[in-house]
Amino acid sequence: MSRRVQKKFPGLAGQGLKALSVEGDGNCLFRSLSDQMFGHPDEHLAIREKVVKFMRKNPGDFEVWITEEDMRVRNAPKRKLSPKRYTKGPTSGEKSTWERYLDKMATPKAYGGQQEIKAFARAFDMDVRVHTQSQHQHDPYRADDNTGARPRRMAHLAYADQHYWSVRNVAGPHKGPAQTLPKGEESFEQRMEKYCAASHSTASSPLSSLELSDEESSETSVQQPPMLEACGQTTKRKREKEPTPAPRPAPGRNQDPNLAFIDRFDDDFDSEEESKPYHRPAPAPKLASTYEHNSALADLFSDTD
Numbered sequence: 001m002s003r004r005v006q007k008k009f010p011g012l013a014g015q016g017l018k019a020l021s022v023e024g025d026g027n028c029l030f031r032s033l034s035d036q037m038f039g040h041p042d043e044h045l046a047i048r049e050k051v052v053k054f055m056r057k058n059p060g061d062f063e064v065w066i067t068e069e070d071m072r073v074r075n076a077p078k079r080k081l082s083p084k085r086y087t088k089g090p091t092s093g094e095k096s097t098w099e100r101y102l103d104k105m106a107t108p109k110a111y112g113g114q115q116e117i118k119a120f121a122r123a124f125d126m127d128v129r130v131h132t133q134s135q136h137q138h139d140p141y142r143a144d145d146n147t148g149a150r151p152r153r154m155a156h157l158a159y160a161d162q163h164y165w166s167v168r169n170v171a172g173p174h175k176g177p178a179q180t181l182p183k184g185e186e187s188f189e190q191r192m193e194k195y196c197a198a199s200h201s202t203a204s205s206p207l208s209s210l211e212l213s214d215e216e217s218s219e220t221s222v223q224q225p226p227m228l229e230a231c232g233q234t235t236k237r238k239r240e241k242e243p244t245p246a247p248r249p250a251p252g253r254n255q256d257p258n259l260a261f262i263d264r265f266d267d268d269f270d271s272e273e274e275s276k277p278y279h280r281p282a283p284a285p286k287l288a289s290t291y292e293h294n295s296a297l298a299d300l301f302s303d304t305d
Helices: 003-008 008-013 028-038 044-057 067-074 097-105 115-123 188-203 216-223 224-232 256-270 271-275 290-304
Strands: 017-020 127-131 154-162 163-169
Touching: 003 008, 003 154, 017 154, 028 044, 028 115, 028 154, 044 097, 044 115, 067 097, 115 127, 188 224
Parallel strands: 127 154
Antiparallel strands: 017 163, 154 163
């Protein structure tokens, strides 16, 4: 870290951190994020693309904060802003300020800011802390603001004079993903361990051991999975092992080989008939022989005489 940068961020050294030089070409935010994730700035275009795509899909979270002033300062890393100018709104058929902003942000060297950091945190499921010239510790941009949300890995950036730096530990690692950890803070693994321990104690509490109705059980299973899945657990109850049923013959097929010819007439039966088991018809009554038949007739006529 150069002396000039060190003077800009006096609070970094006390945390065992340093700011890594990043090219100031308008891509500095995305280059810094790329270094945090991959250990080099070369993925900045891919990160930019995904961030802009996320903003397009979720305009309600970002559009309200975008103004014509933002459109004017997106081009690059000029350190001083020119005087404000009046800008006419879009006429019929023209793109809105929001659409033009996204088109501009999708262009390389368009300067990224707070809204892009917020979008990055959510799109990449990663918290972001921005260190400033003030030694006051600012709250990070979080991937999930909900109370009790599972811990995320955190990217560390430094910001001053409309420029972003990637922040790393002085002691390393100097290559690969940054894994930045200020002094006195818990690592991601430690935070996850505590989170999972808390989730386990909640799942095994006396209240959770009570037998629940089916309705209560379904409600509980909906509420708990985010915590338990992150810790490799599950809320599904253990079911008794059921015997595997014997394979059933295909519909319309007879098990008796002597009746196999019936299968040729499957098309003549509807689905209901096919599902019924086949019953062999009762045998026809045995006919008397010709001799017996003639004898019976002779006896009949002899009786009439």
